[in-house]
Amino acid sequence: LYRDQLIEQLGLTDVRTFKPAREDLAETDPAGMLWMSDTDACCHIRKVVPLARALTGFEAWISGRKRFQSKTRSALDAFEIDEGRVKVNPLADWTAADILDYAKTHELPTHPLVAQGYPSIGCMPCTSKVAPGEDPRAGRWRGQDKTECGIHWPIHGKEIDGSGI
Structure with a gap:
């Protein structure tokens, strides 16, 4: 797996994997088809909730978002406060060329799906190939x-009243 290759190549330690809780999936998406009717709810149960668990006990976290990725990210700050936690965006002002140059200089492996036409990778059912000339996302x-x-929404995708999506 690409993840394991990076862990080994970079000598990473204390790598943790957080998945959706089985109970949450059984209650919210027992058939595994929520993505077809409510992508926001699907992302919430599969990404937002596990990330909230993963961040428990930490005062800060690091994001790989960059301003060039989308209009919604174009004014991205290097530092943000999200639910009382510092979110650091160290690559905010990097360009696509900067990313490629850094990867080449440091001999970082390209994700195998990029060569298959997936320059931006998300969950399997909600990610499709990108045609030449299309926006990478x-x-x-x-x-x-x-x-x-x-x-990456303020308050991690929850409504102001805390009810969730």
Whole structure:
């Protein structure tokens, strides 16, 4: 797996994997088809809730978002406060060329799906190949008015009253 290759190559330690809780999936998406009717709810249960669990006990976290990725990210700050936690966006002002140059200089492996036409990778049912000349994120939630899964919204995709999506 690409993840394991990076862990080994970079000598990463204390790598943790957080998945949706089985009980949450059984209650919210027992058939595994929620993505077909409510992508926001699907992202919430599969990404937002596990990330909230993963961040428990931490005062800060790091994001790989960049301003060039989308209009909604064009004014991205290097530092944000999200639910009382510092969110650091160290690559905010990097360009696509900067990313490629850094990867080449440091001999970082390209994700195998990039060569297959997936320059922006999300969940399997909500990510499609991108045609030459299309925006690199065009394959994310294709045909929908959706650009983010919810983990980068203020308050992690929850409504102001805390009720969730």
